[in-house]
Amino acid sequence: MRCMPTRIAALAALLLSAPAAAAAAAQAKSLPEQIADVMVRRHAPSAGPRT
Amino acid sequence: MPVTVRLSDGTGLPEVSDANPNTSPQGMAIRLMLPKGGFTDIVANSHNGFFVGTGDDFLAFLEAIAATTPSSAHPTPIEQFLGAHPRAAKVVKESQALPKSFATLAFFGNNAFVFVDSAGTRRAGRYQILPAAGIAHLDAAASARAGANYMFEDLRRRIAHGPISYTLAVQLANPGDPTNDGSVVWPDDRKRVVLGTISLTAIAPDNEALQRSLAFSPINLTDGIQLSDDPFPALRAAVYALSVQHRGQAPSRTN
Numbered sequence: 001m002r003c004m005p006t007r008i009a010a011l012a013a014l015l016l017s018a019p020a021a022a023a024a025a026a027q028a029k030s031l032p033e034q035i036a037d038v039m040v041r042r043h044a045p046s047a048g049p050r051t
Numbered sequence: 052m053p054v055t056v057r058l059s060d061g062t063g064l065p066e067v068s069d070a071n072p073n074t075s076p077q078g079m080a081i082r083l084m085l086p087k088g089g090f091t092d093i094v095a096n097s098h099n100g101f102f103v104g105t106g107d108d109f110l111a112f113l114e115a116i117a118a119t120t121p122s123s124a125h126p127t128p129i130e131q132f133l134g135a136h137p138r139a140a141k142v143v144k145e146s147q148a149l150p151k152s153f154a155t156l157a158f159f160g161n162n163a164f165v166f167v168d169s170a171g172t173r174r175a176g177r178y179q180i181l182p183a184a185g186i187a188h189l190d191a192a193a194s195a196r197a198g199a200n201y202m203f204e205d206l207r208r209r210i211a212h213g214p215i216s217y218t219l220a221v222q223l224a225n226p227g228d229p230t231n232d233g234s235v236v237w238p239d240d241r242k243r244v245v246l247g248t249i250s251l252t253a254i255a256p257d258n259e260a261l262q263r264s265l266a267f268s269p270i271n272l273t274d275g276i277q278l279s280d281d282p283f284p285a286l287r288a289a290v291y292a293l294s295v296q297h298r299g300q301a302p303s304r305t306n
Contacts, residue, residue: 031106032289038113039063039290040297 053084056251057265058153058206061096061146063294068199075146077202079158079180080267081219081249091273093178093219094287095158098146102139104232106286112139138234148188149197152205154215155187162269162287163230163279166221175230175279176221177237180249183216207254214250221246231280266295 029037060067060074067074076098082090103109115132126134133140150156160178167173189197198204209215223242229235255261268291269284278284 030289031110032286032293035106035110035113035286035290036293036297038110038117039294041117 052086052247054249055082055084055255055261055265056080056249057262057267058202060202069202070149070194070197070199072147072149075148075150076142077150077153077156077158079153079156080265081180082265082267082271085273089273090271091276092267092269092271093160093180094267094269095160095178095180097150097156097158098142099157099159099161099179100138100142100236101161101233101283102142103136104138104234104283106282108136108139109286112136149194150202151187151189151193152184152209153202154184154206154209155182157181157186158217160269161233162281162283163224163233164272164281164284165277165279166223167275167277173277175224175228176244177224177233179220179222179243181218181220183218183248210251210254214252216251217249219246219249220244231282233281233283263298266291268292 057078057080059078059080060069060071061076061078062071062073076096079093079095079097081093081095083093084090102112112132115128118128119130133143158178158180163175163177165173166176206215221244222237223244224230224237225241228237228241268288270278270288272278
């Protein structure tokens with residue numbers, strides 16, 4: 001299910017400037033994926049909550 | 052009924068200090084093993100009322116946190132977000148005091164579910180998990196002395212001396228109370244139905260492996276409990292599923 005958005009994003013990277021391509025890639029992701037991405041970007045490398 | 056409970060610091064940062072105020076609200080996830088097999092989960096945190104009520108706002112909240120650095124000009128991205136979202140600002144403001152212990156924290160489901168009784172009557176409600184030891188926080192002097200692992204050391208110490216207990220309850224909505232926005236707190240006078248007592252009696256022997264493998268989800272429901280119009284449980288379930296994938300790929304650590 002995620003192959004098509006990834007391929008669209010790759011095509012966009014060829015056609016658009018880098019910031020525009022990044023924005024297009026973000027648009028291709030679902031809201032949960034965007035939330036998970038920003039959490040990983042903030043925390044990486046993360047081993048999950050400290051429990 | 053056997054339960055497995057995961058207690059956690061906020062932020063998701065694996066090495067964050069317990070004494071960092073940004074670790075509040077803390078988390079509690081509960082898995083109840085049902086008598087006829089299977090399980091149901093409750094996922095809660097230690098503030099009554101969530102930061103925001105929509106997934107888009109939650110993404111914006113996280114983006115604002117991620118975009119804020121010590122060198123950010125004021126108002127920083129997170130200051131701008133909190134300025135525009137007073138309920139999120141309230142959560143941050145009310146989460147500054149360090150808890151005395153996980154045993155002295157109340158936890159709140161914040162998201163509404165629909166509870167259906169044997170006659171088919173449907174009532175919206177939110178979980179509340181209330182500590183038998185009462186709610187307590189550290190004063191300034193104790194906060195200054197608090198070690199990086201004081202919450203989890205306290206947990207082990209307390210359990211060694213006896214169970215840590217909480218009352219599991221559901222706060223029922225009155226007609227008209229919003230059920231689709233977990234950032235809106237229902238008034239305290241709403242009826243509270245006690246479901247039982249949760250007693251924590253031992254640290255899981257395979258704690259390190261279990262905390263990596265367990266995947267709690269607020270949509271792991273059971274007969275008589277249904278989703279409401281609150282958008283967050285489904286969103287949280289999807290994000291948690293991705294989180295489990297990331298956690299499985301992360302390097303191991305020691306606690």
